[in-house]
Amino acid sequence: MLRLNLTNILSERIGEQGVDWPGALAAHTQSLEAARAALWQRKSDPAEFLGWIDVPEDTETLRQVLRYRQANAWVQDLVVLGIGGSALGAQAVSAALGKGPVRLHFVDNVEPEPILALLRTLDPHKTLVNVISKSGSTAETMAAFLVFRQWLELGLTDWKKHVVVTTDPAKGILRPYAQAEGLTAFEVPPSVGGRFSVTCPVGTLPLAFAEVDLEGLLAGARKSNEQARAALEHNLPAQTALIHHLFSRKGKNIVVFMPYSTRLRYLPDWFVQLHDESLGKMRDRTGQEVRTGTTAVRAIGTTDQHAQVQLFREGPHDKLINIVRLLNPSENLEIPAVKGLEALDYLFGKSFFELLDAEAKATAHALAKAKQPNYTLTLEKLDAYNLGWLLQHLMWQTAFLGELWNINAFDQPGVELGKEYTYALMGRKGYEPLAQELRAEGVE
Amino acid sequence: MLRLNLTNILSERIGEQGVDWPGALAAHTQSLEAARAALWQRKSDPAEFLGWIDVPEDTETLRQVLRYRQANAWVQDLVVLGIGGSALGAQAVSAALGKGPVRLHFVDNVEPEPILALLRTLDPHKTLVNVISKSGSTAETMAAFLVFRQWLELGLTDWKKHVVVTTDPAKGILRPYAQAEGLTAFEVPPSVGGRFSVTCPVGTLPLAFAEVDLEGLLAGARKSNEQARAALEHNLPAQTALIHHLFSRKGKNIVVFMPYSTRLRYLPDWFVQLHDESLGKMRDRTGQEVRTGTTAVRAIGTTDQHAQVQLFREGPHDKLINIVRLLNPSENLEIPAVKGLEALDYLFGKSFFELLDAEAKATAHALAKAKQPNYTLTLEKLDAYNLGWLLQHLMWQTAFLGELWNINAFDQPGVELGKEYTYALMGRKGYEPLAQELRAEGVE
Numbered sequence: 001m002l003r004l005n006l007t008n009i010l011s012e013r014i015g016e017q018g019v020d021w022p023g024a025l026a027a028h029t030q031s032l033e034a035a036r037a038a039l040w041q042r043k044s045d046p047a048e049f050l051g052w053i054d055v056p057e058d059t060e061t062l063r064q065v066l067r068y069r070q071a072n073a074w075v076q077d078l079v080v081l082g083i084g085g086s087a088l089g090a091q092a093v094s095a096a097l098g099k100g101p102v103r104l105h106f107v108d109n110v111e112p113e114p115i116l117a118l119l120r121t122l123d124p125h126k127t128l129v130n131v132i133s134k135s136g137s138t139a140e141t142m143a144a145f146l147v148f149r150q151w152l153e154l155g156l157t158d159w160k161k162h163v164v165v166t167t168d169p170a171k172g173i174l175r176p177y178a179q180a181e182g183l184t185a186f187e188v189p190p191s192v193g194g195r196f197s198v199t200c201p202v203g204t205l206p207l208a209f210a211e212v213d214l215e216g217l218l219a220g221a222r223k224s225n226e227q228a229r230a231a232l233e234h235n236l237p238a239q240t241a242l243i244h245h246l247f248s249r250k251g252k253n254i255v256v257f258m259p260y261s262t263r264l265r266y267l268p269d270w271f272v273q274l275h276d277e278s279l280g281k282m283r284d285r286t287g288q289e290v291r292t293g294t295t296a297v298r299a300i301g302t303t304d305q306h307a308q309v310q311l312f313r314e315g316p317h318d319k320l321i322n323i324v325r326l327l328n329p330s331e332n333l334e335i336p337a338v339k340g341l342e343a344l345d346y347l348f349g350k351s352f353f354e355l356l357d358a359e360a361k362a363t364a365h366a367l368a369k370a371k372q373p374n375y376t377l378t379l380e381k382l383d384a385y386n387l388g389w390l391l392q393h394l395m396w397q398t399a400f401l402g403e404l405w406n407i408n409a410f411d412q413p414g415v416e417l418g419k420e421y422t423y424a425l426m427g428r429k430g431y432e433p434l435a436q437e438l439r440a441e442g443v444e
Numbered sequence: 445m446l447r448l449n450l451t452n453i454l455s456e457r458i459g460e461q462g463v464d465w466p467g468a469l470a471a472h473t474q475s476l477e478a479a480r481a482a483l484w485q486r487k488s489d490p491a492e493f494l495g496w497i498d499v500p501e502d503t504e505t506l507r508q509v510l511r512y513r514q515a516n517a518w519v520q521d522l523v524v525l526g527i528g529g530s531a532l533g534a535q536a537v538s539a540a541l542g543k544g545p546v547r548l549h550f551v552d553n554v555e556p557e558p559i560l561a562l563l564r565t566l567d568p569h570k571t572l573v574n575v576i577s578k579s580g581s582t583a584e585t586m587a588a589f590l591v592f593r594q595w596l597e598l599g600l601t602d603w604k605k606h607v608v609v610t611t612d613p614a615k616g617i618l619r620p621y622a623q624a625e626g627l628t629a630f631e632v633p634p635s636v637g638g639r640f641s642v643t644c645p646v647g648t649l650p651l652a653f654a655e656v657d658l659e660g661l662l663a664g665a666r667k668s669n670e671q672a673r674a675a676l677e678h679n680l681p682a683q684t685a686l687i688h689h690l691f692s693r694k695g696k697n698i699v700v701f702m703p704y705s706t707r708l709r710y711l712p713d714w715f716v717q718l719h720d721e722s723l724g725k726m727r728d729r730t731g732q733e734v735r736t737g738t739t740a741v742r743a744i745g746t747t748d749q750h751a752q753v754q755l756f757r758e759g760p761h762d763k764l765i766n767i768v769r770l771l772n773p774s775e776n777l778e779i780p781a782v783k784g785l786e787a788l789d790y791l792f793g794k795s796f797f798e799l800l801d802a803e804a805k806a807t808a809h810a811l812a813k814a815k816q817p818n819y820t821l822t823l824e825k826l827d828a829y830n831l832g833w834l835l836q837h838l839m840w841q842t843a844f845l846g847e848l849w850n851i852n853a854f855d856q857p858g859v860e861l862g863k864e865y866t867y868a869l870m871g872r873k874g875y876e877p878l879a880q881e882l883r884a885e886g887v888e
Contacts, residue, residue: 084750280755293759306528311724315737346872362865421806
């Protein structure tokens, strides 16, 4: 159960830094209803990249994933070669809910030392490599694949059963390679972009090896679909999108995403990509220069009360803060009394969860006292169902915001130039003129 | 060797988003020289919290730390109980340079499930618990200590040799407790605040168990002291502080800290605390309301090219981006050629480090093309000396900024109210009126 507490964004609580919520909701009903209708209508067109809406309904693919996992009980180490959207979802969910015995390793960079260190700890006989790239042309992922593939081939006679590919069903260079080599391959649906891919095999295949309850995860995501289809007063993602829209229009260009949970430590990273890459756009759908995008900031409670909260309270009024709180622990732990430390007696006999929860509520209220707008999403508990719901909720929120701002939330044109410069600096054929241009500008 | 490349902040490169550097340097010479003089002069007063300047000179304390580490060769797991500045420094440096065989665990939150999960993997006979709190009153750290102390006592006859305390030499509740129980205790110098404590035993004790070259770390920090004492043209931290000052005054309220290294993955978290908690202040030294503070954002290259760079390039011009780049790898790895993947031939025979480095340069240049100001700090390589230099450099940069903004960069008054609310919600004696007030406001 996902719920919204927006007390601390209201002008009656935080004055002119806040908003008149019923008024704002009424004023934006038309645009949000239009956004909802547009999203549900466009979803049948693969070119709109709204495939993530229907993926949680695809139980047949999930069954294939689970069958593959069962058929590979020998795996002790799963190495995921993927970057950005090909890694962050599985990383966030496995940190929150993963159970052994299979160890997951995410290779999401090309720094040589950590890759060498990882290789030296692995036994190829017990290692499965999952290479994830929709196009197969992601330089970092493919560089890693070239090395891991060779490492497997040198160490094994049957290296092919130690590789599983997740890629486009038809396009790109990994699909034909997998077919030619006879490698097992799963599909990234053409209509699903990387940052919206956690419920398709990009996320579910690694998560199956982490023993995550994938039926629960997908059921939770479907629950968010239900809400996103509902009228505005029951439409949670439309409401949180509106909150973000209102505070962006009030000049707050920073959004803090702050779960009170170490298990959710990678969730902000997943959210940062989803939010920043979707909404940071130079041009709107009409081609006009708009330079949209609020910047998402990662924080973890209570940890960041001792790092970032000083600024969040006393610094400029340039932020909207989204706290995520769990209502129930799965296991609790009592704080024992200790002789000689009676100054801490307010902790004796209390539980860790009580302390965690008190700090979350205390911080939200202290932020409000400093007129720093914040809202809280609560999850009934941290399980696959609730987390799946939250993930899909945040995807819907992002999609609604894209509609409100009339931008394409599903592309990333701004990363192309950096890729071309990289090709030029790496001496790729055809990029000689660009390499020359770079040299002339002192970049080599 | 730490060097600064500021090409991509210059107006000749990025137009009106940039600055005229020689002009700005000339215009600020007086204020920066005054800041330098003030910091070096105030350092003898412990109340100014500038003890971090001299700590790297304290080789006697370092010898004690190293002797303690040698005397405890039995340790297999070191559990650090600390939060914020009591954890982030050791976490950042150990991730970058730590070598086994001792495993380090940082307990920096009060979520019950991860603490229980950790306890279940540990053998008390082989575990050392380092509790770090200057005051001994940090609720999270002390709650964890109460549990770990009990766990050790229940499992061992000689639990006291499994605890080492790092705290104030005189004040607070941990010092008398350590004395009464006969526990080994190291000192946090009274003039050193948490976020400036990485070179004192707060950082060095855990790092000794991670086999980090601590002499190198401190020598690097001393090198930065040399620069911070030098005249402006050789004073690297004064120069980077000026860069931050100039872009803050140009309305850029976000600073991105982006090392191109997975080994440096926790360095941005350390920097975020240092920067945000030091510079996010409501009042200046005269008591006037100023609400200073730019918000530091964590990013890792190349990884975040696939997450945040879309926004950094195409989003609003509200950021200053600080890239950190290594000039040499400690070990490199060649990318092999693979038949069937000739589309990737530009990678064949190249090295991972070449690719990493090309992407860093490509991204910096692509950001500049989008008029997004960015500067690069280069480290000759990733070792203790260079990292110690960088850490101390960033501390100096922060101190210079505090001077330029006439704020106290060494306190954190904004976190007090949240602590009091927590006490009230936890039913601490004396906080009944506040608890009642909170109930009246719907917080319970």
